[in-house]
Structures are given as structure tokens and as C-alpha cells.
Amino acid sequence: MEGSIDEVRDDEHPLFDSGDSAPYVPGARKRSQRRRARRRRRHRIAPIVAIVLIFVLIGVSYKIVTSVADRFNDRFAVPDYAGSGQGFTRVKISPGDGASDVAAAMEKAGVVKSVRAFVDAAENSGRANDIQAGVYRVPLHASGAAAMAAILDPANRLVSQVTIPEGYTVKQILPLLAGKTGLPVAQLQAAAARIPTLGLPDGLSPKTAEGFLFPATYEFDPDQSALEVMQQLTGQFDAEYRKLGFAAAAKAQKLTPYQALIIASLVESEAKFPQDRPKVARVILNRLANGTPIGIDAANRYGLAVEGKDPNSVTYTEDSPYNVRTHTGLPPTPVSNPGEASLQAAIAPAPGDWLYYVVADAAGHHIFTADENVWVEAVAKCKANGWGC
Template sequence: MKKDKHAKKEILLDKLQERKAEAKVIRKIVGYVILALLIIVIGTGVGGYLYVNSALKPMDPDDDKPVKVEIPIGSGVTTIGEELENSGIVKNATVFKYYVKFNNESGFQAGSYDLTPSMTLNEIVNSLKNGKVMKDAEFKITIPEGLQLEQIAEIIAKESPYKLDEIKSKLNDKKWLEQLKGKYPKLLTDEILKKDVKYSLEGYLYPATYSYFEKKPSLEGILEKMIAQTEEVLAQFEISRIESDLTVHELLTLASLIEEEATKKADRGKISSVFYNRIKEEMPLQTDPTVLYALGEHKSRTVYKDLEVDSPYNTYKVKGLPPGPIANAGVSSIKAALNPKDTEYLYFLASKEGKVYYSETLEKHNEYKEKYITNAKE
């Protein structure tokens, strides 16, 4: 009996030793696998870093030979990056694209450029923004911030080969607008064609200087360049726009109100907060520029009679945002529309000198009005 028990004990000890040995082997195998995976991950990360770091450097620091690069009208940053890579000016189009987006660069101009492989990405970007091209533009069109579509049409007519009636006709061409929706589906939605919208492309022609290198480019090409620029600028704020729960149309509408209300001394973020606070309180926005837009007039001040105009754009009568933008907005107003300051303000007014006074109550607002508007006239 004692021998049997001893034998069984020996067998159990042997099996235990075998299991320990197996476990040791398994641990080694698992360790090697984990080590291999870590090496792969670290190697991939280091390799990726080195690749991106290399792509951020000049294509060839010693090559100053000019290369002619054509940037077509309406080109976005993706198209530009591909053209630069194909021309041997940058190492990687995707890295160029994300470099531009990370640095919030925009305003690239079409044309025939004289670039070299020795240029840094910053130098390339500045050249494309400043329009340093091989030949002079046939004509340029400068669209300031805060202009309405009719004013923009007049500028285009003055600077381009096209007459005002041709431009207005094209801007109201339903067939062309439908084509544009297909070409720019993220930017131009069904909202631009709603019945209460005065002009479908109001607010969609981005304020900037545009260079044209043909004596008579197509009218569609002239206008599309401005639309494409709006799309490119808004692409920088896509995540913020979605987080703010605003459609593109609503964002441009709100930004246009801020643009029209802001003076040089105004804090656009505070103006934006007033609009957000009034919407939250279900108060009408009561912003005078919408009344003037409804009237189709440009005046320094509105009078009580103006506030009675029957229009979906009259924010004294209709709550919430108007049907669409009332002007084109610059990037500062777009940023303010997405990033309102944290305030409790419900009112604001601008003095004759352009200083803006904010208040949380109607009583305080009326005090400011009496002091800086009514008495200032006397």
C-alpha cells in the first residue's frame, strides 16, 4: 500500500513538473509574440513618423530649377496636392493636404505657378495664397466681406467681361443651380431652393480676391470659383459644425447676421452669444439688417415703420433664423457662429463711434439706447 501511494505521488509530481515546463514554454511563446507585436507596432509608428517627417521637408533642397505647375480654377486642396505631387514639388499629396488643414490655410488662387522642388511646404502655401504666378492675371475680382448678392453681381459686372443682367440671370438659373447641387452636394442642399429664400446663392460666394487668367472665362467658372472657396473654407469647420447641430445653410445664415451686425470694435463671439441666448429663450432675434434685407434697402438706421415689413426675413416678426443668409460672411464670423462666448446677454447696440454695448435686461438696454443713440443725435 505504501509503495502504491509512493508511486502515485511520484506520478503526480512528474505530471506537475511537465505542466510547469509546458507553462514555461507557453509563457515564452506568448512573450515572444507580444515582443514581436510591440516591435511591429513601434516599427510601424517610427516608420510612419519618419515617412511623414520626410514628406514635410522639401522634395529636393538642392534643386532650384523652376517647374511650371497649373492650378485650375475651382481646385480644392486635394486636387492641388495631387498636382504638386505629380509635378515633383511635394513628396506626398495626402501629407500636403493635412498640412494645409492642420494650419487652417485657405484662399489658394488658380494660375500657372513657377515652383521649385527646393521650396518648403510653407513657401509653397504662401505662393499659392499670394498668387505669385508666371504670368499676370487678365483680371481680378475682389469681393469684400458683408456684401449681398446684388452688390457682388455689380462688382463682377464691373471687373469681368459679363453684363449685370447676364450675371443676375445666371445666379437665378434653376437648371444651373440644380447642376451646382450635384457638384457640391455637401455645400449646396435643398435648403437653398426653399420658396422663402430670396436668392439661392446668397452667402455662398466667399469674400476674397480671385484671379482669372483667361480674357473671357465662362461665367459659370467665375462664379464656381467663389462657391468652391466657400466649400474649402467650411471644410475646416466640419466637425465643429456637426457638433453645433447646424446645417451648412443655417451656419452661413447665422454667420451672415453676425457679419452684418459686427463693427470693427465688436466682439463677434458676444454678438453670436446674444443670438444663441435669444433662440434659447424663444425670443425673436430682432436684428435690423434682416429688416433692411427684406426691404431691399441700405440705410444706416431703421425706423419703427420699417419693422412692420411683412417678410420671412423680418426677425422682429418671425422667431428664429431667417430663411437664408443675408450677406456673405468672412471666416471670423463663421468662427463666431460656431463658438459663441458664454454670456447671459440678450441685447446689444452699437454707438455712433462703433463701440458695442451688451446687456442682460431690456431695462439696461434702454438705458444704453437713451445714452448712446437717442441723446447722441441731439
């Protein structure tokens, strides 16, 4: 058929590419295979190169980030000294101070480098609530942790410990305090005379601090003033006074609180053993009720001491309100500073009709009687044995 595809020569047929009939070139096939192999190798290497590049970028990025972070941390890190410091100073912690208050005081004193350094150390220690008021010896230029450890160590607290014995008078107590605290006696005397500033219980306005300096063991900070020392003693008296319900109990005995305190001071000066104290108080009350002089020699001796005289020079004939052999009623003030047992005895006296007592043995126990003849015999026996009648 004219014009059909069958009439076209094979080498001219459009379905046959002229390349297919290209002449054979020696080595061409091998070069083509090598090119294909190279392409395959490049395809295999490309992912490896990409992975390597990724790791390189990660490494470089890490270095950049850590460098920036280091600079940031250096700039914003909490300023803190290293180590336990050197040299020492004193830091005062007031009642109610928290970790931040203590930190501010330490930073000001040159102990820690920053407030944050100490606050962090206190929080990390878990013992921030264990910080106690007082004056402490602490190292200078110490880390926050070292400063915290220093104030938790009781050995670093600077205190003067003073024990006030029961029955001591103001004239005995003040020199004792002066010797332990380093405060001049004159300053302590002036402080003790400032009655309105002593913090005495409501309703009490005595002319002297006698009776209100409660006997106990105290700790005083190095920088306490004379008035603060006095207030610490009277503050303890106030605590005992409230604990005992002293005012109400005195009223139940038909006494004012001050009268009951005077009786307690007399009991303290006379009785050595706990079982004797309520009985001595009862004798005093019975004599007051009878209008009989109470005749307690401790009051007479105290009167001489108040006048600056030797208490042992007493004659019992002195014209003094403290001469309770010739005057009825109580002396005008307490004659000592009583402890808790004597305070309790004054407001809870033992029941009995006794009017006399006297030392009955070398140890200092007393016998109590309502019979004057028994008392006279007991006095003679006491004197004969030298039992300190």
C-alpha cells in the first residue's frame, strides 16, 4: 500500500532511533558503566557527608551555647566566697530574725559576699528554722555554707552565764552580774532603780526591785545593756508570777500580791527544805492574824544591810520598820528574792495553828509548834548544839 509504513526502510523507520544504529565505538560501554558507578557512589556518600555535617554543626552549636551560657552564668551567678574564711567578727541575731535578716547582717559585717549566698545556704541546709537569737563569733569572708554552719554551732555563741541563787538580795545580785557580764555595778544599780521600765506585773509599783529579780540561771549577750539585763530577770519573775496565778491566789489568802511577795521573801530567808516552806508561811500568817510581831530575824538583818551597815551587828533594838521583833505587820519590802517554791508557799500555806518554829537539827530542818514552852525548850536545844538559831 502506497505510503504505508511497510514501505519505509528499516533504517528510516520513525520507530527506530538513529542512535540504535550508531556505529560501535570501542570502550564506550565501559565508560558508561564507570559513570553510572560514580553516580551510585556519590549517591551513597551524600547521606554520610550530610550526617557528618550535622554532627559538626551540633558540635559547633554546643560550643557556642555553652560559651554564651558560661558568660551568662558568670554574669548572673550568686556572689559567694569560697572556703571557711579567715579572721573573725561578731554578728548579732535578734529574736524573730529570719534567714534574710541574718544574711543582711552578715553581709554588712563582711562575713558573706552576698545576701543570696547565705539565704541559699540556709535553705539548702534545711535548718533555717534552727537559727537562734544571740551574738555569734563568725569567720570573715566565708562561704554562705560556712557562715550558716558557724551560727548553728553552739560553741560560737558568745554568752555570759550567771546563776542567781535563791534568797540573794539586790545588793548581792548586782555585783554578781557585774562580775559575769562586765557591766559596771553603778549602771546596774541605776537600771534597777528605774522601776517603771522593769516590766513588772500589772498592779505592782514598788519602790525597790527587791523580790523581783528571779533566781535562776541566765545567759546574757555581750552587748546587752544594764537595763536589758535587769529586764531579763524581772521578765522571768513575771513569767513565774503568771504561771502560779500569783495575784488571784494572794487575794484568796486576803493578801495583796506585794504582801504575798514579802511573805515569800521571808520564807526564802528562813526555810531550807521544801516541806518547811508552807509551814513557815502559815506561822507568819497566824502571827499577823493575832497581831503578834512575826519576829523573823532575816528582816532585822536586811534592815541593817539597806542602811549600809553590817547585818551581823544587829541588836534587835533598832528603830527600823524592818525590826519585826518590835513592830507588828510585815516589813515594808521583800527581804530577798524568792524562788518558785517560796512563792508557792506564800499563796498556798500549810494548814496549822503554829505560832513558832525553830531549827531542830544540824541539817536545818525545823519543828513547828503552837506551844510557847515547847518552843522555848527547842530554842535552848538549838543553841546548845550550835545549829544556828
